[in-house]
Amino acid sequence: MVEPLNRSAERAMPLGDEVAKWFPWWRQGTVTFAIGAYPGAPTRFIFGPNNDPCQNNLDARLRISEIRFANPRVSRDAQPSIMNQAVRIRHTRYDIINQWLPMTTLQTEDSLQYTGDSASSVVHLPTPYYLQRGQTFFMELQSLDAAVASDIITVALRGKDPINGTPIVMSKQVTLPVVNGRVPVAFDDNRDSGIRDMLITDVVFGYERVNTAPTSLDYPHYINVRFKPPTGPLWTENVWTRLSGLCSYWGGVDAAATYRPIVIYRPKTPHILYFEEALKIECLQVSDLGTELTSWCWVIGEQEGTHVR
Amino acid sequence: MKNYLPFAQREITPVLAGGAGQTGVPTSVRMDSMAVGHQGRVVLGDVNVYVVLADGSFAGNRILMRMGWLSKGYLLERRLPVGAFINKGRPLVSTWSFPRPYRLKANARLRATLNAGETTARYQGIMFNGVRCEDRRPMMLYDGNEAESTALLPFNGMNLYAPTDSDVELYSVSIPEYQYSRADNATAVRIWGPGNREWFKVQPYVAAPAGMGNYTRWIDPPGDLIEMERHRGWEVDSDETLLIEYENTTAVNAVIVTTLRGSLEVDHG
Secondary structure, three states: OOOOOOOOOOOOOOOOOHHHHEEEEEEEEEEEEOOOOOOOOOEEOEOOOOOOOEEOOOOOOEEEEEEEEEOOOOOOOOOOOHHHEEEEEEEOOOEEEEEEEEHHHHOOOOOOEEEOOOOEEEEEEEEEEEEOOOOOEEEEEEEOOOOOOOOEEEEEEEEEOOOOOOEEEEEEEEEOOOOOOEEEEEEOOOOOOOOOOEEEEEEEEEEOOOOOOOOHHHHHHHEEEEEEOOOOOOOOOOOOEEHHHHEEEEEEOOOOOOOOOEEEEOOOOOEEEOOOOEEEEEEEEOOOOOOOEEEEEEEEEEEEOOOOO | OOEEEEEEEEEEEEEOEOOOOOOOOOEEEEEOHHHHOOOOEEEEEEEEEEEEEOOOOOOOOOEEEEEEEOOOEEOOOOOEEHHHOOOEOOOOEEEEEEEEEEEEOOOOEOEEEEEOOOOOOEEEEEEEEEEEOOOOOEEEEEEEEEEEEOOEEEEOOHHHEOOOOOOEEEEEEEEEEEHHHHOOOOOEEEEEOHHHOEOEEOOOEEOOOOOOOOEEOOOOOOOOEEEOOOOOOEEEEOOOOEEEEEEEOOOOOEEEEEEEEEEEEEOOO
16 A cells, blocks of 8 residues: 555545545557448457556556547537447456447446536546655656647646645646647646645646637547556556547537547446456447548546555 | 236327417316326326327427326416426337336246337347346346337337246336437337236327327437426325426417326235
């Protein structure tokens, strides 16, 4: 277990030891269908450099609380999208879905997308993260499309004081770099008010552009993110994750008859992955509309903080 | 053991126009679980109000409403715009979260039919999100059809059976349908539980008001939701009748489709 640096006998850990024991964890997988891939063979989502399934390589338990699917297509019928895909999921010990099921059938959540002129998206952390005073919370953003390069992004850490529950918000503004460039976002003591003890629950991204194409709802697809928390295990083993898969809420302006298809499956109790257990997630394209298609899958949950980087 | 059977009830009500900016004719609709043949406690989850104006225009917030109980009167003195009651967005994908989990006994099964109302053939399926009661492991009950179709499809496969070694608690049901595709052509869903008891007491293929297409048994009504109470719903006796009064202050007549969804409390599975 990771001991908080500033912990003393007088200051009880907030929310019990769970906060110090469990840390956010997620992985992004991809699958690409070539033109004319229909009728196709089942294709597995790839989560690592060696065609890996989503495997637990940590000496710790993983509690999987969400599986998400998306791709960048904006229209349902003009282009292939997750509306035209089927999915199968197998846990090392049991079947989760053992027959082809329409990917969108996995949706278990209510409204994800909001259309308005305040463009933002929100990452709800799978479990709160305990940031302690004096520490630096570091993250990086990467722009993936020229359309968002040089746009200003406001990043806000939202959370609460671990002792008395007072809400805390800290924010930074950064300018997105050229395509594939990266920009650091550092929340540290080099500012008017230093870092206080804080339970981070959400990370909010506010966007500059609203209604010029591509619309503000495209931002999450065009930004990669990685977090570098000061203590505890890394959340993503230092690899990039596309923001769209992490956001539980997208707000912004939409064009008529377009939407950003994303599916969120949230089991009521977590799927547990012990060491070397894996989720094998397979995908099938059920129609071919003449375009190469890449789909993404995100497996999101918590890792037990018994291992330290 | 108490169990909670999901139910939905729908009423289609013509509401005459009062004229632009003028007072309309108050028209009330009564919704209660007696209509689905139940006597006992009931949990009212949410209400959906879907307005169709005769000329196809948007009503904006010029349809007013208030709610109350037949036995106790209305909760408000006057009617307010429907938007003043709405507190929850319409899901992007059709998902219905039940106000209470429904427990399906070991070995029991569900079955369903889906009639995709969309013009584009689509791969169809249904999924119930649940948890095994024995070990709290997540478990889905589901069935899919491996061909694109707009035809009426039965779903009665092996994966809609509860396992032999455990009951399953079900929390929601989903079908593959995106909201914007539903305005004109609705996916008709029918679901049967053990003993062939049907969940929805709605006419299967109602001749729809103009502009609505075939307004049928949807899991998910077409529009934002009015939740009775954010987390747990309103718990009442089944002889309590929910009274909703509408007033149409537009210049054209309207048809208002009211959908009530909830759970019936029973002493068996």
